[in-house]
Structure formats: C-alpha cells, structure tokens
Amino acid sequence: MLLSILCTGWMYMGNYFAPTPVRFLVPKGWPQPVYNFKENPLTKEGIELGRQLFYDTRLSKDGTISCGTCHQQFGAFNTYDHPLSHGFNNSLTTRNAPGLFNLAWQKEFMWDGGINHLDLQPLAPITAENEMAESLVTVIKKLQAEKEYRKLFKAAFGDETINTQRLTRAISQFLLTFISSNSKYDRVKMGLDSFILPEKLGYEIFQKKCVSCHTEPFFTDYSYRNIGMPVDPFLKDLGRMKITSESNDSLKFRVPSLRNVMRTFPYGHDGRFFSVLSVMEHYRKNMVISATTDSLLRNRLPLSNFEIGQLTAFLYTLTDSSFLQNPHLAAPGKGISTTAPADIHNK
Secondary structure, three states: OHHHHHHHOEEEOOEEEOOOEOEEOOOOOOOOOOOOOOOOOOEHHHHHHHHHHHOOHHHOOOOOOOHHHHOEHHHOOEOOOOOOOEOHHHOEOOOOOOOOOOHHHOOOEOOOOOEOOHHHOOHHHHHOOOOOOOOHHHHHHHHHOOHHHHHHHHHHHOOOOOOHHHHHHHHHHHHOOOOOOOOHHHHHHOOOOOOOHHHHHHHHHHHHHOOOOOOOOOOOOOOEEEOOOOOOOOOOOOEOHHHHOOHHHOOEEEOOOOOOHHHOOOEOOOOOEOOHHHHHHHHHHHOOOOOOEOHHHOOOOOOOHHHHHHHHHHHHOOOOHHHHOOHHHOOOOOOOOOOOOOEEOOO
16 A cells, blocks of 8 residues: 555645656666665656756845856856856855766765755855855745745645745755766767777876876765865865864865866866866976875876876866756756656766
8 A cells, every 4th residue: 555655646635746756867887876865755846846946046135146146057057267156245255166966976065065965055055145145034935925936845745835944855856967977988988989099098197197086987086185275365265174173174175076177167166277277287386285285196296298188188078068958957948847857867
C-alpha cells in the first residue's frame, strides 16, 4: 500500500497531491551525489518554483536584485566580467560570485566553505546587507501576497503554505539541475570526440601539473588552499580562517572548478585576475609565499610559454555550451515555460 501511494501520489488534507517526479541521472563514470534527494525529492513543480524564485528580484529589499543577477547563465552562473558582485543600493560585495554547477556533489559552499548545506545557501545572500539586504520575514510576506506563488507552492508541496524551508528547498531543486557534463572533454572521455594536438598536449601537461588540486571529473577537489595571493589591503579577506578561526587557514580559499573556466572570468575569490594568462603568470612568477601557502606551490608552478599555450587549448575543451545555453535554466520568459524534463542530465 505504501509503495503504491509513493508511486502515484498521496492524500494531503483531502486533496490528491501528485507532483511529477524527476529523475536525477548521474553522468557515466561520475560518483554518486552527496546531496540527500530523499529529504528533498526533485519534482517538475518544485524545480519550476525554484526557477521562479531564483530569478525574482522581489527577494531583495529594493526589488532590483535576484540570485540570477549575480549568477549569470552565460558566465556559467558566475558574476561575469566584474571583479566584485554588486549588491543592494549600488554597494559592492567583497567577493566574486563563483559559477554554479554540479552542486549535488558539493558538501560546502562559498569561497570559504561557510555554508555546509545547499538548502541553507540562499539565506546568506538574501539577508546580507551588501547583497540582497532583505529579511526572511519580509520575503515570506511578499511571496504570500502573490496569488501565483501560492499556486506554485501548492503544486510543489501540497498546500499554499509558504515558509523558509520550502523556499530554500525549491531553490535547491532548481540549482540541482545545473549539471555541466557535456564539454568536448567529456565527449572525448566517452569516445565520441577527439582532441586536436594542442588540446592533447595541454591535457598531458594538466595531468602532470594541475590535477592534484583540479581533480577530474569535477576539476576541483573542493579543498581550501593558499595559492600565494596576497591579501587585498582594502577587502582584508582572510578566507577560510574567517570560518575556522585557525591561523593555518589564513588566505585559504576553495579550489574552483575549471569547468567552463574560459567563461567564468574574472578569476580568484575577489576577481583580481581578468584572464587565464594572468592566472598562469601568477603561478609561475607572482605568487607571494607565506607560512600557509600550499605545499604543492612553495616553489611556485614552473610553466613555459609553450606549456601555457597548450594548457589554454585544453582549458577551452572544458566549455559546456549546452549548459551555458540550456533554456531550462534561463530566466522565465527567456527560455521555455516548463523548466524540468522527466530526467535531469546534460547531454
């Protein structure tokens, strides 16, 4: 009886509640996600609600900023072309919003790992004074006042109740659909494409000099490392140390994924690098070595001009155009009306 109810819907307050389930398909060769889908099952209705919320500027105090304002799809959902993300009342944040993709495999969030669950992540930017600057109480009141949102919450969760947990779980459902797994690199790995010579040579150099931190298939090991970036005298951002209060975490930031790296500039937690070349110049010449600099980089990273050229050719193969142009992830009215297909994957 229980299996039948779970498969076909269930009775909720006298109404037949049957959201449309959506399967999360793990790309071939990838590990299983760490996100607990049992606590927040993906549904077409939940994903569509999350999409509406992600792009709704009413979640900010002055109605001008949404999650999508700082996380722009054409930049792999990063803050594109600006060193620091912009916030409420023309203020600047202290960091560059990183790209958003493959979040089902990520345990901690933000450059310093200050958030330890995807469902909690939206609370930080919504309430931060230099980001969306709104209170959760006011956000909930705004949503409750909208007939369309009451309908969307009922479709996703069974009744019109709007609360913080449902708000964040809906946004998580949408974010979990941000899967980037269809770059040329991925097609080569599946035997569907092949590298040209510079890409092949660049991949070999990458495996020798970069893979320790930028581990395949995610091109990050999700660790926190000091890569020799001196502290900005105005921002005074000490990274992971702010969370742990441990001096040995000074200037450590999360290793970013290199997927879509040619579209996620500027680079670094504060967007100080505007090109891949400037990043490589940093590694080979401009690092400032300190007591907490990562042991793998104490002697900097020797890279010849030839190696930089071949590495750059390989990095281009990590661009996933289908992800960057996926209409299911676009703002309502710019993509298509229904966000979620029956299966969530990227191919």
